[in-house]
Amino acid sequence: MKPAPFEYVRAADLDQACAMLAAGDDTRVIAGGQTLVPLMAMRLARPKRLIDIARISDLAFVRQEREGIAIGATTRQCVLERDAVVRAAVPLLAKVMPFVGHAAIRSRGTVGGSLANADPAAEIALVAVTLGATLIYRQGTASEEIAASDFFLGPMMTALPATACLTAVRFPRWADARVGVGFHEVSARRSDFAFASAAAQVALDDSGVCRRLALGIGAVAARPLRLDSVATALEGTRVELPVARAVVRAALADIEPLCDLHASADYRRRAATSLAVRAINDACRAAEAAHAR
Ligand SMILES: Cc1cc2nc3c(=O)[nH]c(=O)nc-3n(C[C@H](O)[C@H](O)[C@H](O)COP(=O)(O)OP(=O)(O)OC[C@H]3O[C@@H](n4cnc5c(N)ncnc54)[C@H](O)[C@@H]3O)c2cc1C
Known part of the structure; x- marks a missing residue:
């Protein structure tokens, strides 16, 4: 199929893009086009006007800040994969990029496009939800911030106003000396969208006790979930896997998993439990190795 007719404008800068978005009239931003173009070709999206922000150079950056890093919305995904600043400051983000x-897809797809698209997988x-990232957007001339935990509302649904442009995302850096990360997912083929995924970041103290833990589950519910009850149960302890399994299982007992042709709700819950325990284990082992250095 071919897309329905649409007008295409390449914005010279963010001011122009935001002014055109504010004018409304079924206008959408296009960044990497990796998701929007197929949706338009299948006529699942029929915007009247596309504003191309891909070449606004002010929106493509990775910047070190006092408490973390800021990443511009049009930064391509392949850049994060190789960026030394990202690897050092937010190792969990570097870990998931491949x-x-x-x-x-990563060579064209953007960070902002992935966040705005809000696929549950x-x-x-x-990573944004797991680590408590902050998303920044412009609406007209006003710049606003929103926590990642409030941004994702459901499959392909966000709190981003229709006339707003996501400009950046800020990830916090953990200052602890011994930080380790772990990530696992299950998908039909390598790099396809996952049926279930889990991301963990752990900080250990000198004696191997868990000081901080962040655990997130993806592709299982309508939006990424951060399991704070797992952190509460494991922080201050030497993490033991049977205990981790029990608290993850309890945390996932009340969620409503997605169910589709690829995986049942029951499968997703069980897979998420195992993936989470593996991610926690990997994160602990990596934090211990950081200890040994
Ligand atoms: C075969 C295939 C496999 C994929 N597998 C995965 C996968 O395993 N994991 C994964 O995470 N992704 C996957 N993707 C999606 C990929 O990461 C896309 O790059 C991403 O979802 C969209 O980024 P984009 O820059 O191409 O956005 P676009 O396609 O340009 O836009 C997507 C949506 O976001 C909106 N948008 C884009 N930028 C902004 C902005 N700055 N402000 C406001 N709205 C904006 C657009 O209006 C549109 O609604 C896959 C895609 C394909 C085609």
């Missing part, structure tokens, strides 16, 4: 689609969204 799982975001295929190399060809998207790895960047999972």
Whole structure:
């Protein structure tokens, strides 16, 4: 199929893009086009006007800040995969990047496009929720911030106003000396969208006791979930896997897992439990190795 007729405008800068978005009239931003173009070709999306923000250079950056890093919305996914600043400051983000689609998709797909698209299985969204990232957007001339936990509302649904442009995302850096990360997912083929995924970041003290733990589950519910009850139960303890399994299982007992042709709700819950325990275990082992250095 071919897309329905639409007008295409390449915005010279963010001011122009936001002014055109504010004018409304069924206008959508296009960044990498990796999701929007197929949706338009299948006529599942029929915007009257596309505003291309891909070449607004002010929106493509990775910047070190006092308490973390800021990443511009049009930064391509392949950039994060290789960026030394990202690897050092937010290792969990670096860890998941090879799982975001295929190399060809990551070479065009953007960070902002992935967040705005809000696929429940998207790895960047999972890390944003797990680590408590902040998303920044412009509406007209006003710049607003929103916590990742409030941004994702459901499959392909966000709190981003229709006339707003996502400009950046800020990830916090853990200052602890011994930080380790773990990530696992199940998908039909490598780099396809996952049926279930889990991301963990752990900080250990000198004696191996867990000081901080963040655990997130993706592709299982309508949006990425951060399991704070697991952190509460394991922080201050030497993490033991049977205990971790029990608290993850309890945390997932009350969620409503997605159910589709690929995986049943029961499968997703069981897979998420195992993936979460493996991710926690990997994160602990990596934090211990950081200890030994
Ligand atoms: C075969 C295939 C496999 C994939 N596998 C995965 C996977 O395993 N994991 C994963 O996470 N992703 C996967 N993706 C999706 C991929 O990561 C896309 O790049 C991403 O979802 C969209 O990014 P984009 O820059 O291409 O956005 P676009 O396609 O340009 O836009 C997507 C949506 O976001 C909106 N948007 C884009 N940028 C902004 C902005 N700055 N402000 C406001 N709205 C904006 C657009 O209006 C549109 O609604 C896959 C895609 C394909 C085609």
